[in-house]
Amino acid sequence: xxxxxxxxxxxxxxxxxxxxxxxxxxxxxxxxxxxxxxxxxxxxxxxxxxxxxxxxxxxxxxxxxxxxxxxxxxxxxxxxxxxxxxxxxxxxxxxxxxxxxxxxxxxxxxxxxxxxxxxxxxxxxxxxxxxxxxxxxxxxxxxxxxxxxxxxxxxxxxxxxxxxxxxxxxxxxxxxxxxxxxxxxxxxxxxxxxxxxxxxxxxxxxxxxxxxxxxxxxxx
Amino acid sequence: xxxxxxxxxxxxxxxxxxxxxxxxxxxxxxxxxxxxxxxxxxxxxxxxxxxxxxxxxxxxxxxxxxxxxxxxxxxxxxxxxxxxxxxxxxxxxxxxxxxxxxxxxxxxxxxxxxxxxxxxxxxxxxxxxxxxxxxxxxxxxxxxxxxxxxxxxxxxxxxxxxxxxxxxxxxxxxxxxxxxxxxxxxxxxxxxxxxxxxxxxxxxxxxxxxxxxxxxxxxxxxxxxxxxxxxxxxxxxxxxxxxxxxxxxxxxxxxxxxxxxxxxxxxxxxxxxxxxxxxxxxxxxxxxxxxxxx
Numbered sequence: 001x002x003x004x005x006x007x008x009x010x011x012x013x014x015x016x017x018x019x020x021x022x023x024x025x026x027x028x029x030x031x032x033x034x035x036x037x038x039x040x041x042x043x044x045x046x047x048x049x050x051x052x053x054x055x056x057x058x059x060x061x062x063x064x065x066x067x068x069x070x071x072x073x074x075x076x077x078x079x080x081x082x083x084x085x086x087x088x089x090x091x092x093x094x095x096x097x098x099x100x101x102x103x104x105x106x107x108x109x110x111x112x113x114x115x116x117x118x119x120x121x122x123x124x125x126x127x128x129x130x131x132x133x134x135x136x137x138x139x140x141x142x143x144x145x146x147x148x149x150x151x152x153x154x155x156x157x158x159x160x161x162x163x164x165x166x167x168x169x170x171x172x173x174x175x176x177x178x179x180x181x182x183x184x185x186x187x188x189x190x191x192x193x194x195x196x197x198x199x200x201x202x203x204x205x206x207x208x209x210x211x212x213x214x215x216x217x218x219x220x
Numbered sequence: 221x222x223x224x225x226x227x228x229x230x231x232x233x234x235x236x237x238x239x240x241x242x243x244x245x246x247x248x249x250x251x252x253x254x255x256x257x258x259x260x261x262x263x264x265x266x267x268x269x270x271x272x273x274x275x276x277x278x279x280x281x282x283x284x285x286x287x288x289x290x291x292x293x294x295x296x297x298x299x300x301x302x303x304x305x306x307x308x309x310x311x312x313x314x315x316x317x318x319x320x321x322x323x324x325x326x327x328x329x330x331x332x333x334x335x336x337x338x339x340x341x342x343x344x345x346x347x348x349x350x351x352x353x354x355x356x357x358x359x360x361x362x363x364x365x366x367x368x369x370x371x372x373x374x375x376x377x378x379x380x381x382x383x384x385x386x387x388x389x390x391x392x393x394x395x396x397x398x399x400x401x402x403x404x405x406x407x408x409x410x411x412x413x414x415x416x417x418x419x420x421x422x423x424x425x426x427x428x429x430x431x432x433x434x435x436x437x438x439x440x441x442x443x444x445x446x447x448x449x450x451x452x453x454x455x456x457x458x459x460x461x462x463x464x465x466x467x468x469x470x471x472x473x474x475x476x477x478x479x480x481x482x483x484x485x486x487x488x489x490x491x492x493x494x495x496x497x498x499x500x501x502x503x504x505x506x507x508x509x510x511x512x513x514x
Contacts, residue, residue, distance in 0.1 A: 007367075010332055014329065016325070017435040018335055127331070127334060
């Protein structure tokens with residue numbers, strides 16, 4: 001069953017006009033914000049496919065910036081996100097790309113500040129659901145049909161085991177897991193799909209583990 | 221667990237409970253959350269729908285300027301008293317448009333089952349509120365009943381315009397609303413299923429051809445007609461009229477029609493109304509000439 005909850009049908013509560021082009025875009029921005037861990041001072045956003053053609057009309061640009069500011073899909077400040085970004089001195093720019101993407105609703109986000117930067121590619125697959133297909137150069141293959149965790153961490157022994165133990169303690173079963181790293185001992189990424197819902201308490205517990213840099217959840 | 225309409229109706233009849241109750245019990249089981257928590261969340265979603273209708277009835281305009289103000293226009297017409305059809309049905313039409321106008325204007329709505337089709341379910345609910353005087357819990361149950369039918373469509377066919385055309389969005393919403401109206405009016409579970417079948421049958425083949433790709437034209441008016449369709453289908457089912465084709469087979473037909481539908485008519489803004497001279501001119505005005513030529 002693709003849809004599990006009645007709230008997939010009577011929901012989500014969101015700022016319009018489009019679950020895929022607005023709510024999904026907010027969620028892509030929010031994942032980037034959560035993984036970056038703080039408000040960026042600049043953002044370069046590239047749109048592909050249908051996003052490139054209709055982003056102004058659907059407010060996809062506004063929606064992604066809202067996500068970067070930490071607003072959720074139902075936040076009434078969402079329509080004013082571009083003005084709020086300007087007031088908060090976040091420099092944002094957009095470009096519509098000609099390249100044909102694998103999925104029609106694709107956005108590439110590069111965000112950063114003086115301390116660092118992050119790059120991710122997100123796609124909006126319908127009904128507000130999203131997938132992150134690339135993060136800091138790591139390719140991801142998540143189905144998007146299950147709750148998922150993205151965990152940036154230091155490449156140290158025991159880190160994967162510690163994360164798995166926390167999940168096991170909460171009786172959360174892992175359906176799919178990918179681990180990748182740039183270089184031995186440097187920054188690495190765990191992408192984990194699970195069968196049970198992920199609570200904020202669980203995210204908090206994972207963030208407390210040693211060698212964890214950032215934790216973000218995809219799909220509620 | 222129910223997988224189709226036949227199983228849903230059977231579960232309700234076996235325990236002599238409402239379809240809403242079947243959906244609540246399943247949600248408790250699947251989510252692991254408490255009954256109170258689930259009902260409280262639906263109550264919040266209901267409050268969002270109420271606020272969206274109120275906002276739309278005060279008058280809104282979208283970013284593009286293509287939509288807004290028709291919900292108010294219709295209320296004024298109803299108040300004039302010289303309408304041809306009926307007050308409740310026109311109120312449903314107005315409140316469905318109110319919701320979609322708010323959606324187009326980047327207001328807060330509850331997707332039912334999608335943002336583009338968000339007007340039909342609340343439009344019909346708030347229109348019959350005057351006549352049926354439901355309790356708050358009965359209004360919450362209305363949404364669970366609508367959700368139960370939508371859940372079946374979403375899993376067995378589609379609720380996405382890109383995958384199945386407008387029949388999958390406004391068509392599904394009309395079916396969901398028709399079934400929920402029947403239950404709220406005191407009809408049986410099988411009458412609710414008949415209403416869903418009748419409403420959806422009359423939306424089969426409806427394409428998704430939004431002008432400039434925006435959720436505005438013709439989406440707002442399709443929600444208006446989806447609400448009207450749901451009201452009539454509910455009345456037909458309550459009158460004892462049955463669909464010769466069972467509800468599950470209508471859903472299956474909708475799925476197959478959606479699969480056969482050309483891509484140009486599935487939310488790509490390349491065919492239908494989007495490809496008319498006026499549709500293209502609007503797209504050119506909003507996005508520039510390059511987007512309109514695609």
